[in-house]
Amino acid sequence: MSQLLPSVIHQLTKVYSVEEARAVSKRLLSEPPLNLSQMTVFTGGEEDLSESEKVMLENMLKRLLAGEPLQYVLGHEYFCGLPMAVGPGVLIPRPETQDLVEWVALEQKDKASLTIMDACTGSGCIAAALANMLPQAHVIGVDVSPLALKYAKENTLPFASRVEVQMCDLLNQKWNGPCLDVLVSNPPYIADEERSDMDDNVKKYEPDLALFVPNDDPLKFYRQLGILGQQYLNAGGVIYVEINRRFSKETCALFMSLGYHEVECRLDRFGEPRMVKAVKK
Secondary structure, eight states: OOBHHHHHHHHHTTTSOHHHHHHHHHHHHHSTTTOOOHHHHHHOBGGGSOHHHHHHHHHHHHHHHTTOOHHHHHTEEEETTEEEEOOTTSOOOOHHHHHHHHHHHHHHTTOSOEEEEEETOTTSHHHHHHHHHOTTEEEEEEESOHHHHHHHHHHTGGGTTTEEEEEOOTTTSOOOOOOEEEEEEOOOOEEGGGGGGSOHHHHHHSOGGGTEEOTTOTTHHHHHHHHHHHHHEEEEEEEEEEOOGGGHHHHHHHHHHTTEEEEEEEEOTTSOEEEEEEEEO
């Protein structure tokens, strides 16, 4: 019998480069739901799998070969060291978003208490990570998508005593809640005209609602976040947002026009202008 790992890699080279196929194969075999031992992954063959494991692997490979993202096939992605349940209908957490969370945690860790809103919470990855990093914080995650909120509730369950998850359409609905010390968000920010530049598996499987904004108003979520912050942030409260690298200067100018100061843009781990901070006077 052929060895298991080389066989899976070979099959996946139909849709991935050899390097990508190797990385995907290792995750597919070693992480839940298959969760095979290192010995089985690296030295075993198909004969070492149970019948149920063979069926599961075959189904997962079919989904990957059809272009479905690995994270959906696995049912999870890791974010700031935490496993996050994900699936169709919710945005997959990205590594660069961890940079935003780490920025917030670093600057807020010495506060005695904190009330944080994670707007457009999606999977709840930001809310869960901040609750984990800032044990003194009460975090409120809001989103308009019922399916995303289902995942957010599951992912924040370990921190349920300090995390609330609420449905709210921040663009069209008034939010009634407590005053905030921090407003953090990774909102939709990809202009419709950028669709053609994106990978097919993102366009086909990840939700448009969490990704795209109109070409004629790409900053509409940031404008609403700025207005919300002026209404609910305490004096000296801070907005932290992930942004479209194309509009870093425009996003900073928008927050300044809304009365914020100490507006700062930072690069992410890939050297792209991806994060903006703004402080309420």
